[in-house]
Amino acid sequence: MHNITFADKSLVCQPDETLLQAFLRENIEIPNSCHQGACQSCLMQSLDNPPPASAQNGLKDSLQAQKYFLACLCRPEQSMTVALPNTSNNLFVAHVVKKEPLNPDIVRVVMQCQPDFKFFAGQFVNIHHPVSGVSRSYSIANVPKQDNQIEFHIRRLNNGYFSNWVHDDLTPGTELAISSAQGSCHYVPGKAQQPMLFIGTGSGLAPLYSIILDALNQGHQGDIHLYHGSTVFDGLYLVQELRAMAAGFSNFHYHPCVSSELGNPNIKIGRAHDIALQEISDLRSWRVYLCGHPEMVKQTKRTAFLYGASLKEIYADPFYSSQPKS
Amino acid sequence: MTASLYEQIGGEAAVNAAVDIFYRKVLADHRINRFFDGVDMDQQAAKQKAFFTMAFGGPNNYSGTDMRNAHARLVQMGLDGSHFNAVMENLAATMQELNVPSDLIAQAAAIAESTRTDVLGK
Numbered sequence: 001m002h003n004i005t006f007a008d009k010s011l012v013c014q015p016d017e018t019l020l021q022a023f024l025r026e027n028i029e030i031p032n033s034c035h036q037g038a039c040q041s042c043l044m045q046s047l048d049n050p051p052p053a054s055a056q057n058g059l060k061d062s063l064q065a066q067k068y069f070l071a072c073l074c075r076p077e078q079s080m081t082v083a084l085p086n087t088s089n090n091l092f093v094a095h096v097v098k099k100e101p102l103n104p105d106i107v108r109v110v111m112q113c114q115p116d117f118k119f120f121a122g123q124f125v126n127i128h129h130p131v132s133g134v135s136r137s138y139s140i141a142n143v144p145k146q147d148n149q150i151e152f153h154i155r156r157l158n159n160g161y162f163s164n165w166v167h168d169d170l171t172p173g174t175e176l177a178i179s180s181a182q183g184s185c186h187y188v189p190g191k192a193q194q195p196m197l198f199i200g201t202g203s204g205l206a207p208l209y210s211i212i213l214d215a216l217n218q219g220h221q222g223d224i225h226l227y228h229g230s231t232v233f234d235g236l237y238l239v240q241e242l243r244a245m246a247a248g249f250s251n252f253h254y255h256p257c258v259s260s261e262l263g264n265p266n267i268k269i270g271r272a273h274d275i276a277l278q279e280i281s282d283l284r285s286w287r288v289y290l291c292g293h294p295e296m297v298k299q300t301k302r303t304a305f306l307y308g309a310s311l312k313e314i315y316a317d318p319f320y321s322s323q324p325k326s
Numbered sequence: 327m328t329a330s331l332y333e334q335i336g337g338e339a340a341v342n343a344a345v346d347i348f349y350r351k352v353l354a355d356h357r358i359n360r361f362f363d364g365v366d367m368d369q370q371a372a373k374q375k376a377f378f379t380m381a382f383g384g385p386n387n388y389s390g391t392d393m394r395n396a397h398a399r400l401v402q403m404g405l406d407g408s409h410f411n412a413v414m415e416n417l418a419a420t421m422q423e424l425n426v427p428s429d430l431i432a433q434a435a436a437i438a439e440s441t442r443t444d445v446l447g448k
Binding site for chain 1: 386
């Protein structure tokens with residue numbers, strides 16, 4: 001028997017029942033449907049002790065690393081404090097320490113965080129506007145560091161309330177509130193030889209850059225291919241840094257792609273995802289990370305799966321602009 | 327007691343292998359892949375896992391009403407018996423690819439066939 005804490009409630013899970021059964025017995029409503037680990041409706045996260053491995057059957061390994069599990073498969077082996085996904089309301093204070101242009105449309109914003117802010121490379125946070133309180137999701141573009149600084153690549157959108165404010169008015173010294181880090185698109189160690197494909201458009205490079213740095217820091221051995229796409233050459237950024245990384249790591253391959261501008265040597269002509277899947281068309285045993293325009297992400301996910309990548313090995317992070325967010 | 331169909335086919339590991347192969351087949355099948363446009367692929371794979379678990383005679387909570395409701399939108403898009411037959415073909419081909427013995431394929435196919443009227447909203 002183990003004590004389970006959920007929100008402000010506490011219950012005891014009996015040896016002969018799953019956590020979901022214990023919740024239902026106590027009339028605590030959580031989403032549930034198939035009760036056999038297939039539908040994943042009852043996805044929960046342990047906030048302290050790791051859940052039993054058997055309760056993580058079928059989940060992506062990045063979710064497993066974040067201690068997510070299925071309540072219907074969970075026979076607790078120790079006490080746990082659990083939560084439903086993305087219900088953490090913790091806000092952290094961050095101070096802007098630097099803002100600099102990366103290209104005509106994208107600025108790099110560096111923030112100093114509190115030491116208790118933790119993240120996996122590739123996750124995102126919601127940044128809150130200090131006056132209106134409006135928030136937007138932005139991917140963290142660096143890896144966790146001792147100095148607790150995090151950086152973002154923020155692209156100016158036409159009529160974008162938040163991004164125009166960042167570009168025009170945000171100054172170093174400003175104090176902002178940010179959410180806890182979210183998302184399951186990140187590097188998971190343990191398959192150091194696995195080849196990995198990264199495809200991103202625009203500022204979709206941010207989380208990919210972070211994940212690639214993380215993978216290389218953790219000694220990833222397999223080939224890592226990055227296809228970064230933009231309509232015009234000026235839309236690419238971090239080109240020098242990425243070329244330097246490719247020179248320094250023989251397993252890292254950088255492919256900048258431009259879809260509607262000719263005549264630049266060393267740049268591939270075409271859409272990044274088209275070029276990537278022409279050049280690498282057998283994705284069996286690959287891990288694939290996609291980030292950027294939602295249509296590109298959706299289409300490429302499907303193609304990558306048809307080309308042999310397992311769905312569990314495809315990590316997609318579509319960038320929706322604010323309107324459709326519910 | 328003889329092993330159940332689900333155990334004979336290979337249980338959850340067989341289901342996982344089948345979903346990957348089957349889903350790729352239906353997405354590549356021009357007769358039916360339009361019905362899968364715009365769906366969330368991870369959710370769809372989870373549903374197919376539940377479907378295979380049922381077809382393989384495993385534990386399931388599917389009711390006829392669930393099947394009806396889940397496919398009503400597709401029936402409006404024109405889903406008919408020919409599409410159901412195409413799915414049955416892909417199902418059999420998937421099991422053949424996994425070297426499931428033909429008598430077990432027949433049993434699983436019969437379970438899947440039993441959902442026809444509910445899936446097609448007849």
